[in-house]
Amino acid sequence: MRDEGVVRLEERDGYGILTIDNPPVNAGSTAVRAGLLACLAAGCAADLKGIVILGAGRTFIAGSDIREFGAPLAAPELPDVIAAVEACPHPVCAAIHGASLGGGFELALGCDYRVAAPGAVVGLPEVTLGMVPGAGGTQRLPRLTGIARAIPLVCAGKRVAAPEALRLGMVDALADGPEAEALIAAAVAVIDGAPGKRLLRDLPVPEDDPEAIEKAEAAALRRGKGRPNVAEAIRLLKLAAHTPAATALPEERASFQSLRLQEEAFALRHLFFAERAAGRIDGLEARPAPLGRIGIVGGGTMGQGIARAVLAAGLPVTLVEMDAQARDRAVAAIAKSLRAQVDKGRLGADKAEGRLALLGASDRLADLAGCDLVIEAVFEDMAVKQDLFAALDGVLKDGAVLATNTSYLDIDAMASVTNRAADVVGLHFFAPADIMKLLEVVRTADSSDRTLATALALGKRLGKQAVVARVSEGFIGNRIYAAYRRHAEYLVEDGAAPEQVDAAATSFGFAMGPFAVGDMSGLDIAWNMRKRLAATRDPAERYVTIPDRLCEAGRLGRKTGGGWYDYASGRAEPSDAVAEIIARARADKGITPRALDAEAIQGRLLGAIVREAALVLAEGIAQRPGDIDVVLVHGFGFPRWTGGPLWWASGETPARIAGMIAAVAEAEGRPVSPEPVEAALATLRQERADIEKRKAGDA
Numbered sequence: 001m002r003d004e005g006v007v008r009l010e011e012r013d014g015y016g017i018l019t020i021d022n023p024p025v026n027a028g029s030t031a032v033r034a035g036l037l038a039c040l041a042a043g044c045a046a047d048l049k050g051i052v053i054l055g056a057g058r059t060f061i062a063g064s065d066i067r068e069f070g071a072p073l074a075a076p077e078l079p080d081v082i083a084a085v086e087a088c089p090h091p092v093c094a095a096i097h098g099a100s101l102g103g104g105f106e107l108a109l110g111c112d113y114r115v116a117a118p119g120a121v122v123g124l125p126e127v128t129l130g131m132v133p134g135a136g137g138t139q140r141l142p143r144l145t146g147i148a149r150a151i152p153l154v155c156a157g158k159r160v161a162a163p164e165a166l167r168l169g170m171v172d173a174l175a176d177g178p179e180a181e182a183l184i185a186a187a188v189a190v191i192d193g194a195p196g197k198r199l200l201r202d203l204p205v206p207e208d209d210p211e212a213i214e215k216a217e218a219a220a221l222r223r224g225k226g227r228p229n230v231a232e233a234i235r236l237l238k239l240a241a242h243t244p245a246a247t248a249l250p251e252e253r254a255s256f257q258s259l260r261l262q263e264e265a266f267a268l269r270h271l272f273f274a275e276r277a278a279g280r281i282d283g284l285e286a287r288p289a290p291l292g293r294i295g296i297v298g299g300g301t302m303g304q305g306i307a308r309a310v311l312a313a314g315l316p317v318t319l320v321e322m323d324a325q326a327r328d329r330a331v332a333a334i335a336k337s338l339r340a341q342v343d344k345g346r347l348g349a350d351k352a353e354g355r356l357a358l359l360g361a362s363d364r365l366a367d368l369a370g371c372d373l374v375i376e377a378v379f380e381d382m383a384v385k386q387d388l389f390a391a392l393d394g395v396l397k398d399g400a401v402l403a404t405n406t407s408y409l410d411i412d413a414m415a416s417v418t419n420r421a422a423d424v425v426g427l428h429f430f431a432p433a434d435i436m437k438l439l440e441v442v443r444t445a446d447s448s449d450r451t452l453a454t455a456l457a458l459g460k461r462l463g464k465q466a467v468v469a470r471v472s473e474g475f476i477g478n479r480i481y482a483a484y485r486r487h488a489e490y491l492v493e494d495g496a497a498p499e500q501v502d503a504a505a506t507s508f509g510f511a512m513g514p515f516a517v518g519d520m521s522g523l524d525i526a527w528n529m530r531k532r533l534a535a536t537r538d539p540a541e542r543y544v545t546i547p548d549r550l551c552e553a554g555r556l557g558r559k560t561g562g563g564w565y566d567y568a569s570g571r572a573e574p575s576d577a578v579a580e581i582i583a584r585a586r587a588d589k590g591i592t593p594r595a596l597d598a599e600a601i602q603g604r605l606l607g608a609i610v611r612e613a614a615l616v617l618a619e620g621i622a623q624r625p626g627d628i629d630v631v632l633v634h635g636f637g638f639p640r641w642t643g644g645p646l647w648w649a650s651g652e653t654p655a656r657i658a659g660m661i662a663a664v665a666e667a668e669g670r671p672v673s674p675e676p677v678e679a680a681l682a683t684l685r686q687e688r689a690d691i692e693k694r695k696a697g698d699a
Contacts, residue, residue, distance in 0.1 A: 007036050009039035026059055027066075037076050040088060050093065062099040066129070070266060082135055093187040094114045095186065096117065096171070101122070108122070112197055115172060122160050124137045126157070130260075131256055132154075144168070155230050220234060228264075263651065266643075270687075271629060271643050279441075289453075292371075293370060294315050295368040296318070297375070300330075306377055308337060311356075320364065320368060371397075373454065376402075380409065392418075402423050403427040412471050426441065440466075440469050440477060442471060488605060490544060493585065498574070508602050518547075520557065523556050523557050611672060
């Protein structure tokens with residue numbers, strides 16, 4: 001009937017079948033919107049019983065073309081397409097498979113009916129990109145779910161699986177499968193059984209308990225850390241209850257148009273694309289090795305967490321702990337954690353049993369012989385790890401990948417004791433390994449392309465945000481965080497209290513301050529590292545003894561009841577004992593404490609991060625600036641809405657950044673070249689300049 005290239009319409013048994021074919025994810029680009037309008041016009045003018053909209057390939061419309069959001073939007077816009085759907089005299093049903101997100105789900109909400117394949121997901125993630133839904137999402141969704149349920153769906157950008165979407169009323173029926181024929185059959189059945197057109201915009205919003213709405217609002221604001229677009233999304237959702245759609249829809253559109261051009265939205269879009277680029281290696285074409293069984297050596301906290309992550313991905317695990325009692329404790333701990341998830345309603349009992357059935361445990365390395373990839377998670381000591389690698393080299397089959405979870409150690413040195421250096425790679429998980437999404441994939445001097453491809457494939461299978469790094473002390477994240485922590489300690493030695501430094505960090509947007517993080521992790525971890533590096537430490541480098549004195553006094557953090565803070569009440573409280581230790585350390589160095597305000601503290605902390613990040617980039621440890629932004633956001637609590645440290649710095653004036661780097665140099669007592677920082681920020685500053693041109697419609 002009509003073929004617009006990326007959209008086509010055909011007649012089948014009296015129904016119009018409108019197919020979107022814009023690979024790879026059928027993004028709702030300008031061409032797709034124009035094609036939809038043209039095909040809808042043809043279908044609405046024809047003698048049809050109804051129209052079914054579906055996507056070709058692996059998905060419905062996975063979302064709008066995010067690249068369009070930073071420039072004037074080309075006509076036709078999505079509300080124009082939805083208006084055409086609503087004006088069509090025939091009932092229109094969206095048939096969803098794969099993903100229907102953002103503008104894709106707003107189009108589906110604009111249809112009279114919706115069916116979905118059992119494995120489909122739907123949602124409105126615009127808030128996670130610094131915006132609000134802009135094509136009716138905040139007005140149509142609550143007419144199906146009620147406001148209390150709509151608030152967390154919109155404000156958290158939650159992806160809703162099809163069975164849950166059916167329960168919430170977001171879709172009308174489930175198809176038998178994701179195939180086009182099954183989707184069309186389900187859509188036709190819904191249209192045939194319906195009275196005709198049904199515009200969501202005309203339906204009333206179901207009455208909700210005011211207290212439920214209030215609780216949902218408070219939870220969303222708390223989770224969203226008070227970001228302005230979260231508050232605006234809530235306002236728009238509540239507007240649906242008492243404002244006609246004809247009035248509310250233009251108001252929603254105006255909010256969307258304003259928010260999409262704000263700094264926060266650009267920062268989050270930068271991070272969106274950086275996340276997708278971070279797990280790629282330029283020029284890598286090798287295919288990954290098949291992943292059948294994964295071996296894990298070490299049944300401690302980290303080994304257990306990695307095992308839980310691998311089991312959750314449906315992969316069999318052989319967990320080796322050389323001490324039989326420790327092996328049994330590890331298995332019991334994993335089983336206990338799975339039961340806890342069942343008790344909390346986060347996991348079905350059958351799924352928990354299925355995961356546990358995939359777990360094998362042993363106290364013999366020889367039982368790893370059939371594994372395709374083995375991850376060591378033993379004590380952070382080079383000699384221990386080298387001995388283990390040498391032993392595994394004689395056990396593992398040819399081509400098996402040998403990975404280390406080390407946080408800091410030289411992986412090239414580990415690989416050197418094997419005859420399979422090309423098969424060695426770093427897989428640095430962050431604790432707890434089954435919760436934290438970040439995974440640093442560390443390539444050694446000899447890692448083969450196949451090994452790297454396999455490591456990245458495992459990360460994807462586990463649902464991790466993989467970032468590729470090269471070998472360096474601390475790789476990307478821990479190296480930068482170590483500089484941040486050092487400068488936090490310099491600030492305390494110079495005159496700030498630990499609670500002042502933490503307050504300045506959290507007021508900028510960090511999830512926790514550096515000293516609260518240290519107490520939570522345990523101060524002995526960094527202490528052991530400092531002792532390991534003591535023999536090679538540059539004697540000219542400024543060294544703060546306060547953390548060592550805390551550890552020597554038995555103050556190792558929360559686990560001992562005291563670290564930088566006291567925890568007698570169960571909460572962090574400033575400590576008189578720590579204040580005395582700090583005062584003695586200052587006196588021993590002849591330091592007169594000086595007052596430091598929040599702005600000065602923030603400048604020093606951020607300057608340390610930006611300077612070290614620039615060095616990591618200049619040395620080739622990270623491939624691109626966005627990789628560093630992804631690591632700091634996902635692994636170290638840097639505020640997501642800033643886009644990450646380098647994107648944030650690129651938006652500050654060169655004079656301010658230069659001042660921050662000068663303050664870092666003064667604190668370290670030695671000159672610091674600004675050139676690596678300028679080089680690191682140059683590309684991002686050009687990107688910002690291009691954005692300004694596009695905003696003005698000049699490019």
